[in-house]
Amino acid sequence: MAEKPRTLFEKIWDDHVVASDPGAPAILAIDLHLVHEVTSPQAFTGLRERGLKVRKPGQTVATADHSIPTLDPSLPIADELAARQLRQIEENCREFGVPFHGKGSPTRGIVHVIGPELGLTQPGMTIVCGDSHTATHGAFGALAFGIGTSEIEMVLATQTLLQRKPKTFQVRIDGRLGPGVGAKDIILALIARIGIGGGTGHVIEYTGDAIRALSMEERMTVCNMTIEGGARAGLIAPDETTFAYLRGRKFAPQGATWDEAVARWRTLPTDEGATYDRTITIDGDALEPMVTYGTNPGMGIGVTGRIPSAADVDPADREELERALAYMGLEAGKSIAGQKLDVVFIGSCTNGRIEDMRAAASVLKGHHVAPGLRVLVVPGSQQVKKQAEREGLDSVFRAAGAEWRESGCSMCIAMNGDQLEPGQYGISTSNRNFQGRQGKGGRTFLASPLTAAASAVTGVITDPRTLLGVAPKSAAVSRPTTVEAH
Amino acid sequence: MPEPFVKTTSRVISIPRANIDTDQICPARFLKITDKNGLADALFFDWRFTPDGQKRQPPSFIDEPVNAGRQILLVGDNFGAGSSREHAPWALRAWGVRAIVSTSFADIFGGNALKNALLPIVVSAERHAALQALAAANRDGEWTIDLEAQKVTLPDGDSFAIEIDPFARTMILAGTDEIGYVRSRLPAIEAWEAVHPARVDTLT
Numbered sequence: 056m057a058e059k060p061r062t063l064f065e066k067i068w069d070d071h072v073v074a075s076d077p078g079a080p081a082i083l084a085i086d087l088h089l090v091h092e093v094t095s096p097q098a099f100t101g102l103r104e105r106g107l108k109v110r111k112p113g114q115t116v117a118t119a120d121h122s123i124p125t126l127d128p129s130l131p132i133a134d135e136l137a138a139r140q141l142r143q144i145e146e147n148c149r150e151f152g153v154p155f156h157g158k159g160s161p162t163r164g165i166v167h168v169i170g171p172e173l174g175l176t177q178p179g180m181t182i183v184c185g186d187s188h189t190a191t192h193g194a195f196g197a198l199a200f201g202i203g204t205s206e207i208e209m210v211l212a213t214q215t216l217l218q219r220k221p222k223t224f225q226v227r228i229d230g231r232l233g234p235g236v237g238a239k240d241i242i243l244a245l246i247a248r249i250g251i252g253g254g255t256g257h258v259i260e261y262t263g264d265a266i267r268a269l270s271m272e273e274r275m276t277v278c279n280m281t282i283e284g285g286a287r288a289g290l291i292a293p294d295e296t297t298f299a300y301l302r303g304r305k306f307a308p309q310g311a312t313w314d315e316a317v318a319r320w321r322t323l324p325t326d327e328g329a330t331y332d333r334t335i336t337i338d339g340d341a342l343e344p345m346v347t348y349g350t351n352p353g354m355g356i357g358v359t360g361r362i363p364s365a366a367d368v369d370p371a372d373r374e375e376l377e378r379a380l381a382y383m384g385l386e387a388g389k390s391i392a393g394q395k396l397d398v399v400f401i402g403s404c405t406n407g408r409i410e411d412m413r414a415a416a417s418v419l420k421g422h423h424v425a426p427g428l429r430v431l432v433v434p435g436s437q438q439v440k441k442q443a444e445r446e447g448l449d450s451v452f453r454a455a456g457a458e459w460r461e462s463g464c465s466m467c468i469a470m471n472g473d474q475l476e477p478g479q480y481g482i483s484t485s486n487r488n489f490q491g492r493q494g495k496g497g498r499t500f501l502a503s504p505l506t507a508a509a510s511a512v513t514g515v516i517t518d519p520r521t522l523l524g525v526a527p528k529s530a531a532v533s534r535p536t537t538v539e540a541h
Numbered sequence: 542m543p544e545p546f547v548k549t550t551s552r553v554i555s556i557p558r559a560n561i562d563t564d565q566i567c568p569a570r571f572l573k574i575t576d577k578n579g580l581a582d583a584l585f586f587d588w589r590f591t592p593d594g595q596k597r598q599p600p601s602f603i604d605e606p607v608n609a610g611r612q613i614l615l616v617g618d619n620f621g622a623g624s625s626r627e628h629a630p631w632a633l634r635a636w637g638v639r640a641i642v643s644t645s646f647a648d649i650f651g652g653n654a655l656k657n658a659l660l661p662i663v664v665s666a667e668r669h670a671a672l673q674a675l676a677a678a679n680r681d682g683e684w685t686i687d688l689e690a691q692k693v694t695l696p697d698g699d700s701f702a703i704e705i706d707p708f709a710r711t712m713i714l715a716g717t718d719e720i721g722y723v724r725s726r727l728p729a730i731e732a733w734e735a736v737h738p739a740r741v742d743t744l745t
């Protein structure tokens with residue numbers, strides 16, 4: 056009898072189950088463990104208390120990204136707590152023999168940017184990190200998800216994790232995106248549709264023509280924010296785009312091993328006839344640039360749309376909407392475009408890669424940022440920074456009046472001194488608009504690099520298509536049309 | 542390592558909000574610690590204090606004097622959305638919370654909570670509405686959450702069954718964690734590794 060058709064997720068899962076004892080979750084082998092300074096110190100302490108070693112330092116890699124300053128790296132770190140955290144990751148890595156891409160290293164950067172750019176992230180792998188945006192690596196067809204500190208300790212100690220098998224959820228994006236519409240808009244539209252808990256308990260696989268047409272950078276943007284829809288992991292089947300990105304990268308297989316690896320990777324895509332626990336379809340042609348108006352990433356609308364009022368939402372969601380609008384200081388029914396801004400942040404593991412820098416620069420070139428506006432451009436890694444400088448993008452940003460920084464998480468999480476002040480409005484290419492996420496009392500609009508850059512020019516939320524001189528591809532809709540089949 | 546936990550009897554703090562994210566539970570600026578100490582004060586910090594550090598008036602949920610020492614939270618859908626920070630359950634436990642009742646929990650938060658013997662208790666939307674009404678009508682009634690019997694008993698003596706992942710339940714009742722179990726399976730892990738060579742070597 057022929058084997059039962061399996062999804063991409065099921066193939067990776069089956070391949071990594073070490074043991075499945077009755078009553079216990081599966082023991083899942085982990086191929087790659089990424090570590091950063093914020094969620095790991097207590098795990099190393101735990102290891103030390105148990106008298107254990109890092110079992111597979113060669114499958115572990117660490118960096119410093121969250122609390123590291125993005126200013127001149129030769130300056131001492133003003134925040135004593137951050138400085139201590141940064142010292143600890145270095146000491147822990149030295150003590151336990153874990154390779155560390157730290158301060159001063161040309162390969163340092165946001166953990167989800169450096170994994171792929173070093174070629175560490177490969178199709179078919181299991182990848183974990185003490186960070187919810189580990190979902191990013193799913194763009195390569197790897198099963199990648201965020202874990203807590205107890206689980207970090209587990210992986211350090213055993214190179215495995217205990218996991219219950221999640222359900223599968225196919226998100227198909229059909230059609231072709233219009234000009235000025237990109238990966239960030241796909242994912243914000245999806246989350247607006249399913250809500251921030253909509254994917255709970257599931258692993259999402261993104262399929263469809265609009266996904267196939269995306270570059271690796273764009274695929275990473277989509278997978279990155281999967282967690283914002285409640286799903287721990289998002290996957291895209293590997294294809295020629297994936298292989299072309301990986302070929303020649305430092306840790307990618309070389310020579311004959313490369314051919315073997317590609318042959319293996321070609322067996323990963325979901326078999327014909329395999330089924331998902333749930334499927335939704337989104338019409339890519341109908342998408343427009345998205346922006347959030349509220350205090351979670353699911354509160355998003357098209358940039359030509361109006362801020363919802365109580366009548367537009369489910370009665371159960373009214374109170375939450377009202378609380379969000381009160382925090383944001385926004386008026387229901389008003390256009391989101393034209394909303395005044397104080398700060399623009401371009402960066403993060405969602406949109407801090409080279410293509411994002413290029414997109415932002417393409418809009419800012421020949422313009423100056425609006426008077427009184429603070430614009431911060433923070434590359435996702437030192438390699439992104441170097442590449443951008445090679446292409447002269449830093450000069451475009453500087454000439455436009457934007458700040459060009461060292462790499463790191465920066466204002467995405469506001470742990471390093473880069474932050475919104477209470478009451479300030481910021482448009483941000485990052486992934487979370489929770490209350491206080493970008494600085495206490497700060498108010499965040501999430502959007503794509505194109506939309507953020509266009510808004511930097513005008514000082515108000517702006518449809519990038521107006522600056523790019525492109526007409527919207529279709530009549531604007533504020534919500535994607537979707538069909539759901541269980 | 543956690544202490545064994547079997548059951549608790551406590552009054553309830555009702556926070557009738559959905560989608561309470563980890564940035565509300567424990568704001569990111571409190572993640573610079575390198576141990577687990579001091580997080581009780583960080584819990585729901587920005588709900589409790591204005592940006593310039595003044596205690597909000599009226600006081601936010603956990604700061605209401607009657608709520609001091611209560612160990613059970615009743616919250617809206619999708620509690621713990623957002624980041625993977627285990628600082629969220631650490632902060633809740635440090636403040637004294639032992640169990641959280643909701644219709645759903647974010648995946649990573651739910652897992653992290655169990656690893657810290659903090660019980661995420663899932664109830665149906667109907668039951669949740671009834672519990673909210675009960676908590677509003679009888680603020681000082683005591684609920685008992687019994688992990689061993691997998692049962693919640695309400696002030697009027699009514700009770701209902703709850704489900705907790707059986708493996709996590711065993712761990713919490715015994716006051717142990719999972720690393721010992723997985724290490725006991727090291728031979729199986731080594732056997733798997735023998736036929737699955739490492740995909741990368743970060744040391745090269």
Ligand code: SF4
Nearest residue numbers: 188403404464467468
């Ligand atoms: S950029 Fe933001 S979301 Fe990404 S890893 Fe850093 S803090 Fe987390």
